[in-house]
Amino acid sequence: MEILSLGEKIKKLRKEKNLTLKELAGDRITAAQISHIERDKSHTSYELLEYLGEKLDVSVDYLLETKEMQSKKLTDNMILKSEIYIKSNQIEKAEQEIKEVLSICEKYNLIENYGKCNFLLATINLKKGNNNDAVTNFEKSLHFFIKNNDKESIFKCYLNIGKVYMDEKFYNGAISHFNFAEEVLRESKIEDISIYQDLYSKISYCYIKLDQPQKSLDYIAKISELNRQGNSKEEVDVLVLRANNMLNTGKYEEAREYFDKALAILEKEENKTELAVIYLTIADTYRKMGNTEKFLEYSQIAYDIKKNDEDDYMINSLCNMIRAYIELGEFEIARKYCKIGLASSIKSRNRYNEYRVLKFYADIYKAQNNYEVAIEYISKCIDIVEGLNDTKILADLYIELGELYSGSSKEKELEYYQKGVFMYKNLDII
Known part of the structure; x- marks a missing residue:
């Protein structure tokens, strides 16, 4: 679609016909007048536009x-096309x-659409994992949305910036932006109601x-005040938040009660992912209590739910098992799942x-006092982690x-201890 002046439109349509x-011009006006109009050198009356529209088969509008x-109109449509590209994961076309x-x-000077474009660029950067660039784009779009007083879009910007900060574990920054959104x-x-519930859930989390359970409970209370009748997802969110609060204060039995209530709701809806999350959290509860058998039992349930999906929940439950x-001491079974x-x-x-998994292999052979094979697996782990650029894990592996x-080569023992200690010092761990 071309963006044309009145004269350019008339000239284009005339040539097409x-x-x-x-x-x-016909008997209405002269050819010279038409020429002036086509060069935008002359104004036209509404009646003349009606005449020209009829001759050219277009509306006066x-x-x-x-x-x-x-x-x-053009950019509205192009933005919609960009959104389709993004949802279809055709990122380069969208950009x-x-x-x-x-x-x-x-x-x-299309302020509103300029803001929308920056919002879409932020969405693309989130997909790419470029969180810093995403926040920059959200902040740019905020500037234009505020100018245009677009409340809905302003809310989305604050919410998304808060989510980025939450993912990056910058919880104070996240809360500030969630408060702006509120x-x-x-x-x-x-x-x-669901919008408030989602927002309060994030603030509570x-x-x-931040180890401020009372403030978390305050927001859970706000959620409870809202009408969530018939909305099981929000009810589950509240129950899980309450359970997490109980976990953080060491009230394991109370936590389990809330988890059980959440499970009862989810089992009715057959929501596999949320169900697996709950079972994994219960498993973690038992691990903190030192109950390995129960830890294994609930991890196994989560694995059975997600074993065909091969997502993070599957691998996390598998690693738990x-x-x-x-x-x-069930090393053969551990090897089977490895x-x-x-x-x-x-x-x-997924190199991480x-x-x-390779680290678990090393742990198995180490537990069986087969240090030679354990060393081989730790060395493989180091090769992978060096590519992941995770200094803390790498330092732990060297140690x-x-x-x-220590039992076979004092020279190598000292070499790897020194490497690990050097990294710990750079990380201010020691």
């Missing part, structure tokens, strides 16, 4: 559309489309992580999970490798 200036109006939209927005909600007089079997975990990690090309060499 193979009309001369004289033929378009189309002829009257300004370049700004056309650019708004190209957004760049074109931005150039049009700058030319015609202010916008109240100003907008939005009454959608952040306070749990391997850890439990090692603690129980084999499954390694195959899944290689298939999904591959490292996790463990030094320990394994």
